[in-house]
Amino acid sequence: DADVTQTPRNRITKTGKRIMLECSQTKGHDRMYWYRQDPGLGLRLIYYSFDVKDINKGEISDGYSVSRQAQAKFSLSLESAIPNQTALYFCATSASTGNQPQHFGDGTRLSIL
Amino acid sequence: EDQVTQSPEALRLQEGESSSLNCSYTVSGLRGLFWYRQDPGKGPEFLFTLYSAGEEKEKERLKATLTKKESFLHITAPKPEDSATYLCAVIGSGYSTLTFGKGTMLLVSP
Numbered sequence: 001d002a003d004v005t006q007t008p009r010n011r012i013t014k015t016g017k018r019i020m021l022e023c024s025q026t027k028g029h030d031r032m033y034w035y036r037q038d039p040g041l042g043l044r045l046i047y048y049s050f051d052v053k054d055i056n057k058g059e060i061s062d063g064y065s066v067s068r069q070a071q072a073k074f075s076l077s078l079e080s081a082i083p084n085q086t087a088l089y090f091c092a093t094s095a096s097t098g099n100q101p102q103h104f105g106d107g108t109r110l111s112i113l
Numbered sequence: 114e115d116q117v118t119q120s121p122e123a124l125r126l127q128e129g130e131s132s133s134l135n136c137s138y139t140v141s142g143l144r145g146l147f148w149y150r151q152d153p154g155k156g157p158e159f160l161f162t163l164y165s166a167g168e169e170k171e172k173e174r175l176k177a178t179l180t181k182k183e184s185f186l187h188i189t190a191p192k193p194e195d196s197a198t199y200l201c202a203v204i205g206s207g208y209s210t211l212t213f214g215k216g217t218m219l220l221v222s223p
Binding site: 033040048058105 | 144145147149154155156157158159162164200204209210211213214215216
């Protein structure tokens with residue numbers, strides 16, 4: 001089983017809809033992250049959380065919100081989806097000791113029509 | 114602001130043809146430089162962490178090196194299964210999260 005699981009893997013929806021992407025992890029890490037990846041733009045950080053009570057905005061948080069329901073669960077919401085939010089979304093986790101690498105899920109491909 | 118530039122954007126090699134990928138960075142107080150491999154439809158997979166200039170890490174046909182301004186990912190005698198996008202990321206003393214480069218897409222032909 002994957003250490004970092006994202007659901008759904010693919011989603012097609014319409015402009016204006018509310019969408020939730022979910023991430024769960026079994027690595028026991030405190031830190032969790034949401035990124036989006038677009039061709040030519042690379043990975044950009046949306047939100048991150050260093051523990052259950054901590055939520056921080058990343059580089060491109062406008063139009064997104066997050067919820068850290070438990071140490072192992074971190075969800076990303078698009079309150080009213082728009083076409084330029086079409087992208088590949090990744091969740092990642094890392095340990096809180098030292099400068100540890102982040103470990104990624106396999107992503108959610110989101111298309112907004 | 115931390116910055117990472119990777120070159121080339123794309124690289125095509127013949128099987129067995131060794132080469133290097135470059136990651137140039139600007140960061141205030143480097144705390145770590147990370148290399149990842151990403152296959153199509155998959156999330157980035159962690160390869161190496163380098164912490165200080167002069168450090169080297171190896172894994173199979175890959176070797177990562179670090180200077181004060183750049184890192185190289187050397188690929189020796191590559192095979193088609195080494196085809197992927199390779200990402201570089203840094204974390205500096207002024208930030209608590211990674212800054213990623215845009216990646217180098219490597220294609221190794223048999």
